[in-house]
Amino acid sequence: MDFWFSYITLAEIYVxxxxxxxxxxxxxxxxSVSQAAVFGVGAYIVAYFLMAAEPMSFLPALGIAAVGxxxxxxxxxxxxxxxxxxxxxxxxxxxxxxxxxxxxxxTAGTGGANGLPGIPPPDLFHHPLESTGQLTLLCTxxxxxxxxxxxxxxxxxxxxxxxxxxxxxxAVAAAGKNVLRAKVSxxxxxxxxxxxxxxxxxxxxxxIDPSSFDLDASILLLTMVVVGGARTLAGSIIGPFLLLALPxxxxxxxxxxxxxxxxxxxxxxxxxxxxxxxxxxGLAGERL
Amino acid sequence: xxxxxLLVNGLETGCALGVVAISFSxxxxxxxxxHVAHAGIYTMGGYLAWWLVTHGAPSAVALLLAVAACxxxxxxxxxxxxxxxxxxxxxxxxxxxxxxxxxxxxQNIIAAVFTPNILQFPIPWAANVMALGGxxxxxxxxxxxxxxxxxxxAGVMWFAHYTILGKRIRAVASNPxxxxxxxxxxxxxxxxxxxxxxxxxxxxGVLVPLxxxxxxxxxxxxxxxxxxxxxxxxxxxxxxxxxLSIVIAELQNLSLLVMPGEWSIGITFFxxxxxxxFRPTGLFAAR
Amino acid sequence: MLxxxxxxxxxxxxxxxxxxxxxxxxxxxxxxxxxxPLTGAAAVVGTxxxxxxxxxxxxxxxxxxxxxxxxxxxxxxxxxKSDVAVLSFNKLVDLQHVQMIFxxxxxxxxxxxxxxxxxxxxxxxAGAQSDKLSTASPYLVNTLPSTGxxxxxxxxxxxxxxxxxxxxxxxxxxxxxxxxxxxxxLFVKAGGTILAQExxxxxxxxxxxxxxxxxAAKPDVMYVVITAGMVQLAQQLKQMNPDFTTxxxxxxxxxxxxxxxxxTGLIHTQAQIxxxxxxxxxxxxxxxxxxxxxxxxxxxxxxxIFTTLDKVLAENKPVTGENLHDTLFAIKxxxxxxxxxxxxxxxxxxxxxNMMKDGKDVTLTEVTAQ
Numbered sequence: 001m002d003f004w005f006s007y008i009t010l011a012e013i014y015v016x017x018x019x020x021x022x023x024x025x026x027x028x029x030x031x032s033v034s035q036a037a038v039f040g041v042g043a044y045i046v047a048y049f050l051m052a053a054e055p056m057s058f059l060p061a062l063g064i065a066a067v068g069x070x071x072x073x074x075x076x077x078x079x080x081x082x083x084x085x086x087x088x089x090x091x092x093x094x095x096x097x098x099x100x101x102x103x104x105x106x107t108a109g110t111g112g113a114n115g116l117p118g119i120p121p122p123d124l125f126h127h128p129l130e131s132t133g134q135l136t137l138l139c140t141x142x143x144x145x146x147x148x149x150x151x152x153x154x155x156x157x158x159x160x161x162x163x164x165x166x167x168x169x170x171a172v173a174a175a176g177k178n179v180l181r182a183k184v185s186x187x188x189x190x191x192x193x194x195x196x197x198x199x200x201x202x203x204x205x206x207x208i209d210p211s212s213f214d215l216d217a218s219i220l221l222l223t224m225v226v227v228g229g230a231r232t233l234a235g236s237i238i239g240p241f242l243l244l245a246l247p248x249x250x251x252x253x254x255x256x257x258x259x260x261x262x263x264x265x266x267x268x269x270x271x272x273x274x275x276x277x278x279x280x281x282g283l284a285g286e287r288l
Numbered sequence: 289x290x291x292x293x294l295l296v297n298g299l300e301t302g303c304a305l306g307v308v309a310i311s312f313s314x315x316x317x318x319x320x321x322x323h324v325a326h327a328g329i330y331t332m333g334g335y336l337a338w339w340l341v342t343h344g345a346p347s348a349v350a351l352l353l354a355v356a357a358c359x360x361x362x363x364x365x366x367x368x369x370x371x372x373x374x375x376x377x378x379x380x381x382x383x384x385x386x387x388x389x390x391x392x393x394x395q396n397i398i399a400a401v402f403t404p405n406i407l408q409f410p411i412p413w414a415a416n417v418m419a420l421g422g423x424x425x426x427x428x429x430x431x432x433x434x435x436x437x438x439x440x441x442a443g444v445m446w447f448a449h450y451t452i453l454g455k456r457i458r459a460v461a462s463n464p465x466x467x468x469x470x471x472x473x474x475x476x477x478x479x480x481x482x483x484x485x486x487x488x489x490x491x492x493g494v495l496v497p498l499x500x501x502x503x504x505x506x507x508x509x510x511x512x513x514x515x516x517x518x519x520x521x522x523x524x525x526x527x528x529x530x531x532l533s534i535v536i537a538e539l540q541n542l543s544l545l546v547m548p549g550e551w552s553i554g555i556t557f558f559x560x561x562x563x564x565x566f567r568p569t570g571l572f573a574a575r
Numbered sequence: 576m577l578x579x580x581x582x583x584x585x586x587x588x589x590x591x592x593x594x595x596x597x598x599x600x601x602x603x604x605x606x607x608x609x610x611x612p613l614t615g616a617a618a619v620v621g622t623x624x625x626x627x628x629x630x631x632x633x634x635x636x637x638x639x640x641x642x643x644x645x646x647x648x649x650x651x652x653x654x655x656k657s658d659v660a661v662l663s664f665n666k667l668v669d670l671q672h673v674q675m676i677f678x679x680x681x682x683x684x685x686x687x688x689x690x691x692x693x694x695x696x697x698x699x700x701a702g703a704q705s706d707k708l709s710t711a712s713p714y715l716v717n718t719l720p721s722t723g724x725x726x727x728x729x730x731x732x733x734x735x736x737x738x739x740x741x742x743x744x745x746x747x748x749x750x751x752x753x754x755x756x757x758x759x760x761l762f763v764k765a766g767g768t769i770l771a772q773e774x775x776x777x778x779x780x781x782x783x784x785x786x787x788x789x790x791a792a793k794p795d796v797m798y799v800v801i802t803a804g805m806v807q808l809a810q811q812l813k814q815m816n817p818d819f820t821t822x823x824x825x826x827x828x829x830x831x832x833x834x835x836x837x838x839t840g841l842i843h844t845q846a847q848i849x850x851x852x853x854x855x856x857x858x859x860x861x862x863x864x865x866x867x868x869x870x871x872x873x874x875x876x877x878x879x880i881f882t883t884l885d886k887v888l889a890e891n892k893p894v895t896g897e898n899l900h901d902t903l904f905a906i907k908x909x910x911x912x913x914x915x916x917x918x919x920x921x922x923x924x925x926x927x928x929n930m931m932k933d934g935k936d937v938t939l940t941e942v943t944a945q
Contacts, residue, residue, distance in 0.1 A: 208657070211654075
């Protein structure tokens with residue numbers, strides 16, 4: 001059963017990340033390949049507090065991680081608001097690479113390239129959740145809460161404002177709405193989702209290192225949103241579940257092991273191209 | 289002297305980077321597309337040349353064929369992917385993601401065919417060393433890179449300013465709408481531009497791995513650094529892109545004298561962020 | 576909405592079937608697992624590890640398997656990432672019920688170690704050398720010396736040779752940093768001093784700036800811990816024509832580097848593992864590449880597993896991780912490509928000091944680690 005639990009748990013964590021990426025890329029329209037960096041920051045913060053001399057309980061640590069990632073995401077998206085979208089692409093790449101450099105080199109804070117082993121399991125009000133089944137339940141709760149929050153927000157006036165900005169930013173500004181504040185708020189929200197996902201991830205794996213939060217991870221997140229479907233709740237759920245299952249599905253095909261792995265990455269690339277060319281709205285989304 | 293050698297090494301890596309920056313700048317300034325797949329063309333050029341050389345082709349022939357193949361490859365990406373997407377009025381985000389996907393496909397085909405091992409060109413003379421003035425030591429590969437890069441820069445400058453095609457490209461770049469209605473045919477210009485840019489980037493694509501070895505996933509870092517150089521130098525300015533590439537390469541090298549090596553990439557992006565906040569148009573912005 | 580539900584169900588169903596398919600095959604073959612990096616920058620090493628295992632597999636299956644049972648290995652790509660490794664581990668153990676898994680790369684192995692302990696799955700590492708691996712799990716067995724073992728031998732040798740001032744060039748990842756930390760510690764304990772150190776990124780083959788900076792410190796010797804890009808390093812060193820000697824560990828013994836004329840004069844510790852010429856030739860004929868260190872290591876590790884499996888089957892015990900583990904330690908001494916003894920979770924293996932000279936790797940002396 002553990003495999004199923006692992007798969008579902010990981011998928012749910014990625015659903016939260018999918019919501020985060022969808023908010024930023026799909027709804028606000030900022031091209032971001034640095035979501036994995038924010039995810040990583042969330043993971044490292046929770047790990048740090050859970051393993052500190054006076055270990056903190058899981059939920060407060062998660063709260064701190066969420067706040068930290070909110071601040072980070074706001075800081076990171078601010079440049080995009082000063083410069084046009086294309087310039088932000090480079091900034092986003094740069095932030096991701098810079099984050100990877102910090103994760104790898106700041107050994108005192110992040111354990112450096114060796115990572116942080118032995119992260120304790122999460123606890124709910126000082127009851128530790130030891131078994132994989134309990135962890136899955138926790139992540140399911142997290143994912144459900146996240147989806148609910150997303151759904152409610154998109155229904156609320158704020159959500160409509162965001163959609164309007166996507167359609168015609170100038171008109172919204174002319175109507176007297178504060179476009180900047182709306183975008184920053186969306187980025188903040190995206191940061192919160194990513195931070196929570198990071199905390200869940202750290203406690204689920206009990207070992208984190210910089211390789212889980214690199215550029216490839218950010219690209220995978222982008223692929224999930226593109227394939228699942230941009231800007232919708234359903235897309236944020238389908239994308240992660242499908243893409244995490246893809247490697248397992250591919251093992252059904254009889255590809256020689258020497259090239260199987262490269263074939264998989266190639267498939268991700270092809271999916272991106274094909275979806276963009278023929279179905280930009282993904283499986284369950286709206287046009288990007 | 290330590291710093292002199294660092295300076296000259298920086299000049300060499302900067303020149304190679306400069307060619308990448310110029311070629312990327314050509315595409316971006318004209319088509320406004322952030323063509324990340326350019327890194328894939330860069331990588332492809334190197335591997336093709338390697339394959340040809342290991343199968344007996346003379347080095348010069350291998351280089352020329354690699355340039356030709358990259359030209360075709362780039363043109364195809366523009367005409368089959370970008371042009372189609374533009375016809376469907378896709379947003380920049382969509383095209384960018386498609387470009388990213390193309391890069392992933394190219395890199396992984398190379399990895400599947402050639403394995404991910406770091407490959408070495410079987411060209412012994414490339415590693416031969418010449419001591420200049422007794423102080424500075426350069427390999428032939430390094431010297432060739434400097435020479436070819438400078439020639440490429442001169443060539444592109446001449447092309448942009450003194451040929452009709454070059455002027456047509458600059459016209460389209462500065463005002464695509466006007467170009468459309470004055471029958472300058474922007475779409476075919478785009479294909480030509482990407483073709484030329486791909487041909488140019490094949491040069492460092494072959495010469496840099498000649499010195500440092502071939503890796504399937506090694507194209508994105510030079511591309512990003514080159515992009516920073518392009519933006520900091522001013523989009524549309526060929527000299528700006530080339531000059532800033534050398535500046536960045538020198539900064540990365542010389543920074544070693546004062547700080548640990550792991551932060552040198554951080555410096556590059558830090559500089560970029562500063563530019564973005566205070567001078568987004570770059571140093572030598574074309575009007 | 577219905578369509579979306581249908582898609583999701585279809586996906587989950589395929590995963591279920593995909594996971595179960597191998598089990599539906601004949602019960603006779605024995606399945607093991609291998610979780611190694613097959614894509615990404617680390618695939619350079621992972622591919623060779625896979626070939627080593629496959630080569631041994633093909634040989635033993637050609638002879639009818641172990642006691643009539645064919646052996647199969649399910650290869651999983653961990654992309655050198657811990658989370659993918661954990662997922663693969665759970666998949667192999669839960670869905671395919673493998674009881675032994677080959678692993679490589681320190682990070683992912685450390686991530687899987689607690690799982691191996693909990694589920695009593697034997698893990699065999701034949702490529703990673705982080706010191707933490709020796710004690711990561713009772714079920715993790717290492718068939719090669721840790722970085723610390725090799726550094727100790729090299730430090731002693733250097734001080735004996737009168738080279739007491741060193742600088743360090745290391746790869747900025749788990750393997751490199753581990754090696755650097757060990758050297759900083761053990762070289763000083765042996766009586767030397769460290770003048771400077773410089774990191775380099777994995778896959779970053781332009782070593783010139785780092786080399787220049789280290790050379791400026793005027794050392795007697797430079798200790799190198801990198802796992803890829805050895806050829807370029809050798810060439811750039813030759814270009815610089817330095818006054819100091821360059822030394823390293825087993826990581827240095829890349830066949831391309833040894834063959835390159837620029838590498839003459841490089842000295843390194845070498846976990847002694849050689850393949851008989853016929854074997855090396857057969858490997859090259861099959862894969863087109865030399866049988867490098869990692870391929871030999873995993874071929875050897877596979878041999879150890881076959882021997883252990885043979886005994887388990889001979890004693891009519893079920894093939895479980897626990898039995899494989901206990902039997903391995905009961906046998907204790909193995910003769911694969913070289914004699915190897917397991918007094919602890921890390922094998923005791925002779926370590927040699929080699930020098931590269933004109934395309935060959937020549938052993939100067941040999942030390943057996945305690």
